[in-house]
Amino acid sequence: MNRTRRSGDAGQAFPIYITVVGGLLLLAFAYLAVGQAGAKRGDAQAAADAAALAAAQETRDRLAGAWVDNVLDPTKWDDIFHGSPWYDGCGRAAQLAESNGAHLTGCVTQDMGYTVHVQTDGTVGDSVVPGTENTHATAHAEAVIKSLCSFDLLPDPTPTPTPTPTPTPTGDPGGEEPPPVQLPQLDCDGVEWPLDPQNLHLPEPQDLFDVHLVD
Numbered sequence: 001m002n003r004t005r006r007s008g009d010a011g012q013a014f015p016i017y018i019t020v021v022g023g024l025l026l027l028a029f030a031y032l033a034v035g036q037a038g039a040k041r042g043d044a045q046a047a048a049d050a051a052a053l054a055a056a057q058e059t060r061d062r063l064a065g066a067w068v069d070n071v072l073d074p075t076k077w078d079d080i081f082h083g084s085p086w087y088d089g090c091g092r093a094a095q096l097a098e099s100n101g102a103h104l105t106g107c108v109t110q111d112m113g114y115t116v117h118v119q120t121d122g123t124v125g126d127s128v129v130p131g132t133e134n135t136h137a138t139a140h141a142e143a144v145i146k147s148l149c150s151f152d153l154l155p156d157p158t159p160t161p162t163p164t165p166t167p168t169p170t171g172d173p174g175g176e177e178p179p180p181v182q183l184p185q186l187d188c189d190g191v192e193w194p195l196d197p198q199n200l201h202l203p204e205p206q207d208l209f210d211v212h213l214v215d
Helices: 002-069 073-083 089-097
Strands: 101-107 113-123 136-147 186-188 191-193 209-214
Touching: 002 073, 002 089, 002 101, 002 113, 002 136, 002 209, 089 101, 089 113
Parallel strands: none
Antiparallel strands: 101 113, 113 136, 136 209, 186 191
16 A cells, blocks of 8 residues: 555656656746857947047047157147047948958047947847747947147247348348157156157057047
C-alpha cells in the first residue's frame, strides 16, 4: 500500500518538475534576449560617440587651419576661436558611424558642437521576445569644441609724422620700409606661445581647441 502511494507521488511530481525546468529555460532565454539587446545598445552608443567626436575633431582641425592661414592678421583670431567660419563635420560623422556598423539618422550643429543620432545596421536578433528580429538599437551623443586660447591685441602703432618731402635723387626708390609685423602672445590652457613672424612655431590643433563628449 505504501509502495503504491509513493509511486503515485512520484508520478504527480514529474509534471511539476517539467514545468519548473521549462520555466527556468524560458527565463534563461529571456535573460539572453535582454543581454543581446543590451549589447546592441552598447554598439549603438559606441558608434554615436565615435561619430560625434569625429565631427567635432573635423571642425576643430579646419578651424585650426583657418587660424594658421590668418596668423599674421590677429584681428581675425577672435572670430576663429569662437567658431567662425564654421566647417560642417556631419559628413565625417556619417563615415565613423558606418565604420562602426551603424548609420547616421541625425546630425545637428549647436553652439560649438554636434549632436548625432545613429541606428545600428544589424538587429537584436531572434529570441523568445517577439519582434527582436526586426529591432534596431539607437543612440545619440553630443561632442563640443572648446577654445583653449586667449590673447590681447597689441595697440596700433603711433603714426610717424610725415616729414616734408625732399627731392629724390634719380635711381633711389625712396620711402621707408614698413615696420615689422608684431603678433600678440597666445596663451592656450596655461601654455604661452610667443609668436615671431620671422620664425613661427605654431601650436597644434589640440593645443588650440579641446574636443570632448558631453554626458
